[in-house]
Amino acid sequence: MSLEEARALDRSDPLRAFRDRFVLPEGVVYLDGNSLGALPKATAARQREVVEEEWGNALIRSWTGAGWIDAPQRVGAGIAKLLGAKPNEVLVADSTSVNLYKLLVAASRLSDRKVLLTEAGNFHTDLHIASGAAELVGLRLDIAPRSEIERRIGADTNLLLLTHVHYKTGERFDMAAVTARAREAGALTVWDLSHSAGAVPLRLSEDGAELAVGCGYKYLNGGPGAPAFLYVAEHLQERLDSPLRGWMGHSAPFDFTDDYRPAPGISRFLAGTPPILSLMALESGVRSFEGAAMDALWLKSAALFDFFARLMDERCPELVCVSPREAERRGSHISFRHPNAFEICQVLIEDGLIGDFRTPDILRFGLTPLYLRFEDLWRAAEACAAVLRSARWREPRFAVRGKVT
Ligand SMILES: Cc1ncc(COP(=O)(O)O)c(C=O)c1O
Incomplete structure (x- = not known):
């Protein structure tokens, strides 16, 4: 496959205009939108407006006025x-x-069942949070390998906690099937959609999903540390009480009452004052999807994946792809295994190809259809092949690990 073929694919890409909505530095191929989405051009202007007009001029009046x-x-x-x-x-x-x-x-308080079931190798914050929550409410945390999850759902399962698209391999659960299996056994499922939202087509209502959470700073392009989201199916909202009873989740925060009365609906899951600047950046990030249907984005993501996987098979056989090849079984990133993945990743970053490393041996590339071109992936595969050929990654400076990898 040639650069010309990649460019021809870009010319026929119906989503090619969306790239113009983003700031993408010259000389950089950005394949880390699954960790930190690129900056939408509209965000910088909107942040200036929020800071200078809404905060600077209108001051506190903006809580209602803006x-x-x-x-x-x-x-x-x-x-x-x-x-x-x-x-x-x-x-x-x-x-x-x-x-x-x-x-x-x-959710655990809706039942007296005693097990919180989750996956071994789930994103570690999920496991840590689950262990703390389980301890607080008196549940036993059952951490099972992926292959055993469905079998372990039983009469004692209170909650099932799963990450829909795995952060390392990109493997994707069948949300409808797993949620239904848990529900049949009398358990609720909580989905972590951090690597799914804005990346794969989701149909939470249709799939019967009950509860979910996810990040704002990855595919949603909300900026570093963007606030996150939570989803509660309508039929559960009045039955759940947030354990963090903050005033913003009160039914009448400005009544300043001593007693706590949860707000109707999902708003009860607010705790403290929302971070307005970050929320507005997230709003611009979400708006960068306007006019692009999720199904069209997914078609492009799948085409980007197939194109890149084929190039990498040809040019970099030392990098072993660990992501499922079938589109419906994966998310929108592609990962490769190599014993020196860390060092290789550092050289690539120095050369302007930004992906990331996940311990112990995963080199991960995010394929974000809103702003990536086939040409970018052609260049990325070239860069990987060149680094492997040159063995530059053996230089000791590339083995130095910073706080963030
Ligand atoms: C699956 C998953 N869950 C959660 C997080 C992070 O959550 P938080 O927004 O609390 O930093 C990440 C971050 O990469 C993630 O991949």
């Missing part, structure tokens, strides 16, 4: 479109970790 107070629900409704959920079923608040804690504790 709609700050409703932003968690409004931005949640925007995200709901990407999740196949109803607008009143998604709320933006806190971090994924904190939202997970709130949902696990709240």
